[in-house]
Amino acid sequence: MVDVPQLVEQARQGRPRAVARLISLVEGASPELREVMAALAPLTGNAYVVGLTGSPGVGKSTTTSALVTAYRKTGKRVGVLAVDPSSPFSGGALLGDRVRMSEHASDPGVYIRSMATRGHLGGLAWAAPQAIRVLDAAGCDVILVETVGVGQSEVEIAGQADTSVVMLAPGMGDGIQAAKAGILEIGDVYVVNKADRDGADATARELNHMLGLGESRAPGDWRPPIVKTVAARGEGVDEVVEALEKHRAWMEEHGVLAERRHSRASHEVETIAVTALRERIGDLRGDRRLDALAERIVSGETDPYRAADELVDGLTNGG
Amino acid sequence: MVDVPQLVEQARQGRPRAVARLISLVEGASPELREVMAALAPLTGNAYVVGLTGSPGVGKSTTTSALVTAYRKTGKRVGVLAVDPSSPFSGGALLGDRVRMSEHASDPGVYIRSMATRGHLGGLAWAAPQAIRVLDAAGCDVILVETVGVGQSEVEIAGQADTSVVMLAPGMGDGIQAAKAGILEIGDVYVVNKADRDGADATARELNHMLGLGESRAPGDWRPPIVKTVAARGEGVDEVVEALEKHRAWMEEHGVLAERRHSRASHEVETIAVTALRERIGDLRGDRRLDALAERIVSGETDPYRAADELVDGLTNGG
The missing domain is CATH 3.40.50.300 (P-loop containing nucleotide triphosphate hydrolases)
Incomplete structure (x- = not known):
């Protein structure tokens, strides 16, 4: 177990080991990533x-x-x-x-x-x-x-x-x-x-x-x-x-600094959101739905675009 | 206006110009892309x-x-x-x-x-x-x-x-x-x-x-x-x-050929679906929601991950 609040407090105090540890956590996309990011937000x-x-x-x-x-x-x-x-x-x-x-x-x-x-x-x-x-x-x-x-x-x-x-x-x-x-x-x-x-x-x-x-x-x-x-x-x-x-x-x-930081934050949210959606689709691999769609494409019954539409609709409607 | 059914029929007969035209249409992500792909499906x-x-x-x-x-x-x-x-x-x-x-x-x-x-x-x-x-x-x-x-x-x-x-x-x-x-x-x-x-x-x-x-x-x-x-x-x-x-x-x-084609079709649907979802997020640029989220990140009120979660939830619930 990683004690995130403690690590963040130590990092805030400038302890190099805590800083290194936190970077490893965010770099490695560890399970604690979200907790770390949430704890860091007010300090940034x-x-x-x-x-x-x-x-x-x-x-x-x-x-x-x-x-x-x-x-x-x-x-x-x-x-x-x-x-x-x-x-x-x-x-x-x-x-x-x-x-x-x-x-x-x-x-x-x-x-x-x-x-x-x-x-x-x-x-x-x-x-x-x-x-x-x-x-x-x-x-x-x-x-x-x-x-x-x-x-x-x-x-x-x-x-x-x-x-x-x-x-x-x-x-x-x-x-x-x-x-x-x-x-x-x-x-x-x-x-x-x-x-x-x-x-x-x-x-x-x-x-x-x-x-x-x-x-x-x-x-x-x-x-x-x-x-x-x-x-x-x-x-x-x-x-x-x-x-x-x-x-x-x-x-x-x-006002350029605020503008740049705003646009960066916006871009970052977008990137993370796309990754999250991507993972959601990735989870479907081997899934019945994606399998069935692939089969229909191979047989010529449908094309990849219509299939993708079906898939996206399925996902965005509570999938 | 592009007469897609006619082009596809001509391509099926082996007319090089129609083939070239169709490739240009799919390559350029033209408005007719989806119509072309749908028309081609049964012929592939x-x-x-x-x-x-x-x-x-x-x-x-x-x-x-x-x-x-x-x-x-x-x-x-x-x-x-x-x-x-x-x-x-x-x-x-x-x-x-x-x-x-x-x-x-x-x-x-x-x-x-x-x-x-x-x-x-x-x-x-x-x-x-x-x-x-x-x-x-x-x-x-x-x-x-x-x-x-x-x-x-x-x-x-x-x-x-x-x-x-x-x-x-x-x-x-x-x-x-x-x-x-x-x-x-x-x-x-x-x-x-x-x-x-x-x-x-x-x-x-x-x-x-x-x-x-x-x-x-x-x-x-x-x-x-x-x-x-x-x-x-x-x-x-x-x-x-x-x-x-x-x-x-x-x-x-x-059975490897069928397997490979199946897995390719599945990968393709995935890629197209991700692109579609990406575009959906892209449409939000300059949008009030993404703007507000970016502002809250810059101010330290939230972090990019929580913001992305909010964004994805918004999109996948009929956004």
Whole structure:
């Protein structure tokens, strides 16, 4: 038996083990998931969630680590969620104690958690917001969500952040890659890392051009800044924090933060509801009704659409 | 206005334009989709559907073309569906007249159709079986479904075939690739193409080992054969046809064909039903109920799971 109220209280007090335990519970879709989520609800909504995306090799982990250092200097509690949708490993144990983050491992004001799964589609997009809620309830002021790789899942996960940072590095053809992956549109702040390398200015210019940042905007519109960093030496990282805080202030001023959180919550309910309905249909496998419908399709008596209509009608009328 | 009964009648008579038109209708999820599917239902169930999968470069198109030639020699009508889930192009117009298939372009006993989309997930897996139904109703005896690339979508599409052919070529590290993609388990017949190249025997041996084909099986179990081909010269292609026909006969003898078709139909109904339910939820966007739920989540008054429960209950009780 898991004592959820006790775990939540311990997490609220900032005990790392309780936080880890709760994330495992929500990540694993444990029987306690619903109880945990219900208990966390009143404790959430305080953290500022920052997503970091970009191709492998741009230096996301190094930048995340440098951002943690920068935020810690201002006394903020920081949560890090490193998400790898392509990894076959699940859970924090395998990736949790990442060497790159080791400098923060003994800091009680920092939680670091890796999540990875290549389970069913949408599995991760579904688990990440729950883990964010745990970190939020545990009193994190800032949560950095770092995604590995560039792809649809990353775009989805980035969509769960208040502010999205899109990272590039010089000479990787990243602009094109990011554009292909649909990632260029999602940045609120752009970081050109490894700015001490040849081509950093060209990358920034290319990015500026691709984003149409030179064009005039309506007053009050957010103009995504491009910040150059050498994260490995901490250069430019304070400027990234500054850009993040500016974006946050802008969002609050224009009601965008509330809007984004509202739309995220709405999307999340939708995802969970679809999953629940899906499971309801899944339960019918081997069921007489679905079996009979399949038989009628095979024999040509009906078609899959009419059959699906019958099935849905059956389900939505108390099935 | 589309005259569906007329189109279906023309397709049944084997008119290529009507076939093409019907596939466009089902592929594009047109308003007539349901009418088309209903009209096709009594005409389906006769075609033998063969799926071909394998990494790019193994020679799938060449092999497909050679198989068409082989089946045509026996007087069978053949449909070819070339499916590329990674392509941004949709519809037959762009990819339809593929040069590699051009030798069959003027043969009235052959239909060739390319399908490609990277729309919403499951989009293609959903459209392919409908296109197969059109080809089936149009009197194709054999339908070859060729998928491009190796990945989850391909595995799904292969699952819609009666018999799955998994293709490899020497020296491409294909065995490992295929194993990673979960494609090794789905083969009923294995083809090592480009068998005139170095390493063909090694690839066949490796495959034999990975599949555990050396191990003894229960009498009556299907033992997937490994056929070596040089499809570009037509070598080994008759042996592939022979292996396919053996597998088909085995499936019929053991009730496996009926079983597979039943389980496919059941899966299809499920997919369509989930999509329908998803759309029903999608309709609620901007709706008062979903809006109110999202607001309560943002404020911490409820959590996404309880909210989803409320939403689902609302939908399934006449919403």
